[in-house]
Amino acid sequence: MAVTPARRVDLLRRWTSWVPLLAAVVLAIAWGKHPGDGVLIAMVPLLAGAVFAAVHHAEVVAHKIGEPFGSLLLAVAVTVIEVGLIVMLMTSDKDTSTLARDTVFAAVMICLNGIVGLVLLVGALKRHHANFNPEGTGAAFATVITLAFVTLVLPRFSTSAPGPEFTAAQLAFAATASLALYGLFVFTQTVRHREFYLSEGEADSDDGHEVVAADAWWSLGLLLVSLVAVVGLAKLESGGIEHLVQAAGLPQAVVGVVIALMVLAPESIAAVRAASTDRVQNGLNLAYGSAMASIGLTIPAIAVAMIWLDGPLTLGLAPTQIVLLVMSCFVGILTIVPGRAQTLQGGVHLAILAAFVFLSIAP
Secondary structure, X not given: OOOOHHHHXXXXXXXXXXXXXXXXXXXXXXXXXXXXXHHHHHHHHHHHHHHHHHHHHHHHHHHHHOOOHHHHHHHHHHHHHHHHHHHHHHOOOOOOOOHHHHHHHHHHHHHHHXXXXXXXXXXXXXXXXXXXXXXXXXXXXXXXXXXXXXXXHHHHHOOOOOOOEOOHHHHHHHHHHHHHHHHHHHHHHHHHOHHHHOOOOHHHOOOOOOOOHHHHHHHHHHHHHHHHHHHHHHHHHHHHHHHHHHHOOOOOHHHHHHHHHHHHHHHHHHHHHHHHOOOHHHHHHHXXXXXXXXXXOHHHHHHHHOOOOOOOOXXXXXXXXXXXXXXXXXXXXXXXXXXXXXXXXXXHHHHHHHHHHHHHHOO
């Protein structure tokens, strides 16, 4: 028996409704206890399901409020999950001084090269060229690069603190500047130059998937439940993640890559889905918006969390990471300036991501 589109939508609504609720119940039962390894392994699919459910409900609410507010909401939802995972893992007894840096940098590389590469590849395969607005996309890319260099590169060269770290005053400045720059971009994207971040003809079109107010409010409630469940389950799973990475003999930086991949997987699916329906600009909004939020919101949140967390916070990138970031900058500029891209550009971005993942595993 064939599954009709309406049936698929109904099934999607069902699992994205009960998974967050189930995750919240399991979290309430397990909180304060010490579950065994078997229980923790069984919780992993539930954690992943809660992440996907959170992004699904964010998409429903985003569709109701329209673009570019929708992309902004998705980026913020993903960042909340990312910050929660980082903070929960940093509360462990092991050395996690570089966890925030590795996770944020992994998120930036995945967004700038993985999501962007897939969006351009899918968009170009369908119409031979992926068209987008270079003004809005260029502004978003410039903001991401500025945030990345201020928060992740400058600590490597500052001299007030030993090692690639900021002093308390420097960290406060970087956090404030990041938050201010992110807020300025949000104002530009949603108020002053909103037209630069819309796909061609989007303001006058409707994709045929109407979301009623009741659905939007229901999804907003489930989104909040999903976020709480993800952060709580991440706290329970934190020790297991680190143990698996160590058992496999992988570098500690891989933990950050795993977190970023898990958090951004649903976001990547949403961006590719947008590109497949000729909304390449929306896909790029998701990519650069997520990268921007990963820095502009995560770094200030981590800076505040360091008031209660013990130990140093290493933000300065390693030389290899700086090279990959600079390479991403040059390639990104060449991709954005023409306002359209071929499949080759998508492949180039994906090659940079592959180099990043490989060097994270085998530095």
